[in-house]
Amino acid sequence: MDIIKFKRFFSDNIREISLILVMIVISIFVQFRSGGNFFTGGNISDLLTETAILAILAVGMMMVIITAGIDLSIGAIMALAGMIGTTVLKENKGISPIIIILIAVAIGIVCGMINGTLVSRFKILPIIATLGMMNIFRGLTYLVSKGSWVLQNDMPSSFLGIATGKVFGINNLVVMALVIYAIGYVFLNYLRTGRKIYAVGNSEESAEVSGIKTKRILWLAYTIMGAIAGFAGLLYVCKFGAAQGETAVGYEMNVIAACVLGGVSISGGTGKVQGVLLGALLLGLLNNAMPLINISAFWQEAIRGLIIVLSVMSNALIQRNVEMKALRRRNI
C-alpha cells in the first residue's frame, strides 16, 4: 500500500523531483569546479537575492501562461513602473517608499488592464497584443525619462533599503518572494478564482459553458501579471540603483524560461506553483554558477536559450510518455 502511494507521489511529482536532482547535481559539480566557492553563506544568499525578482515575476507569468496566453510586455512594464516611480521620488525627496510602491503597482495594473482588455475583449492573439504593447510601454518609458537616467544618488536611503534591508537576517526581496509564493499557492490551489484560471486554460469553451465568465478571468490574469510586473519593476530599479529606458530589456524571456522549466505548459491548463519556484531557482542557480566556473558572458545567453528549448522538448517527451501509459492502462 505504502509503495503504491509512494509510486503515485513519485509519478505525480516527477518534474519537481527531477528539477531538485538536476539542481543538486549542478551544485555539487560547481562546488568542485570552483574550488568550494559555491556553498558559502554569502554566495547562497546572493543567489537567492538575485533570483527573487525573477521568481516573483514567474508567478504572474505562470497565471498568464496557464490561460494559454503569454505576456511579452512585462520587461517594458517593469521599466515604465520603475521609471515613473523613481521620477516621482526624485521630484519629492521626502515621500514614503510605500507610496512609491503603490504608484508602481498602480501603473503596472493599468498596463496589465490594457493587455487584458486587448486579449479578452478584442480577442487579439496574446503574443501580438503584448508584442505591440511592449513597444508602446517601452516608448512611453523613453518619453517619461527623456533619455536620462535616475541614479542611485537621486534615491533616498529609505527607498534603497527596500532591496538591501533584512528581516530576521533574510533579505527583504527573498521574504517578499516567499510571501508572494504563499499567496499564489493558496490562490491557485484553494480559491475559486484560481481554479477558474486553470479551467479557462484547459478549454475556454467548456469553461464558458459551465458558467465561468471567461473574459473576466482572462482579463484578471493579465491584470495580476501587470500588478506583479509593476511591483517587480520597482524592486529591480531599487536593487540595481538605476532607472533608465533600457531597464529589464529581454527580461521576459528569463521569466518565460523559468515557467517553462517549471513545467508550465505553453498550450495552457497545466502548471504548479512549486514547479515554477523550482524553475526560477534552477535558472538563478545557472546564472550564479556560470561565472563561478568561468563560462564567459558571451556563452551564457546561448546556453540559456539551449536550456529552454531542451526543457520544452523533454516536457513534450514526458507528456507523450504519460499519455502512452494512460492508454495502456485503459487497455488492461
Added chain:
Amino acid sequence: MTRQVVQADGTRIIEKDRAFSWKRFMFQWEWLLLLMLVIVNIANISISPNYANTNNIMNAMRDFLDKAIVVFPMALVILLGEIDISVASTMALSSVVMGMAYQAGVPMEFAIVIALLVGAACGFVNGIILVKFKELSSMIVTLSTMIIFRGIASILLQTKSVGSFPAWFKTLGWGKVGPVPIILIFVIVEAIFFIYLVHYTKFGRRTYAMGNSVMVSKFSGIKTNRIKLIIFTTTGVLAAAAAVFLASKMGSVRPDVAKGYELDIIAMVVLGGISSAGGKGNILGCILSILVIGFLRYGLGLVNVTSQVIMIIVGALLIIAVAIPNLKSSFGQAKWIKNLSNNIKKC
C-alpha cells in the same frame, strides 16, 4: 457559376458562387491600406516640398526594403498559423558568419553563399523542431532559437565588428540600376514570385488549407510536415538575404545588428491583413502595408519625431490592425460597427 462544397458532416451540396457585389469589393482591407498609403504620402508631401521626386522616394524606400525581404516568407509562416520571432536573430547570425568568413580569407561571393546557407540552417532547425514536436507552439520554439542564434552570434564575434568589405559589395545595398535601387529590384522580383507561389500554385493553396486546419489538411493527403519545413527554411534563407543587404548598407557586421526587426516585420504582415490565426489574407495587402509603414516611418523621421514615438506608433498600428476585424464581438451593439466588421469579415 456553381461549385461543389463539402460540408462539415461530409455531405456535398451545390452552392452558387456569391455574385459580385460592389459593396463587398469596396470593403476590402486593401482599399483601407491604399487609403492609408495615400494619406501618408499626402502628409509627407505637405511636410516636405522636396519629397515628391523620384530620387527621394527611391532613397526613402531603400531605408525599409531590407525588412520587406523577410515580410513575404513571414506572411507564409503566419498563413500557416505559426509565427517566427527568430528572424532578426537569424539575420544577425548569418551576417556575423559572413563577416567572419570574409575575414578568414573566403572570397566575398562565397561568404554570401555561406550566409544564405547559415540562414537556411537556422530556418531548418526551427522547422524540424516544430515538425518533430508537434505539441510545441512555434512561439516558444522560435523564442528560444531567437536567444540561441543571437547568443551564437555574440559567442563568435563578442563585442567586435567586421568591416572593410570589398567595394563591389557596397553597391548591393547602395547601387542603382538607372533610378531604381538594386534592393528594390530584388524585392519586386521576390514579390512577384510570392504572389505567384501563394495565389497560383498548389503549394499556396495547401498553405491556406494548413492554416485553416492542419489535421484536416493532413487527412486530405497534404504533406504537412514537408510544407512546414519548406516554409520555415525559406524564411531563414530570405532572412539571411536581408542580412546581406543590411550588412552591405551598413558596411560592417555586429552581433547586435537588426535587433527588434521581428516586431516591424510581424507588424507589416499583420497590418497587411494576414490573419494571425492563419489561413486568411493575401500578398497584395502585405505589399501595401510595407509601403504604408515604411513611408510613415520616413515621414515621421522628416518632422523629427524621435524613434521612441515611432516605436509607439508602430505598436499601436499593429494592435489596431488586429483589433478592427474583432470589433463586432467586442462592442456588438453599435450598428455601424456591426456593419463595418461584417463587411470586413466577409471579404
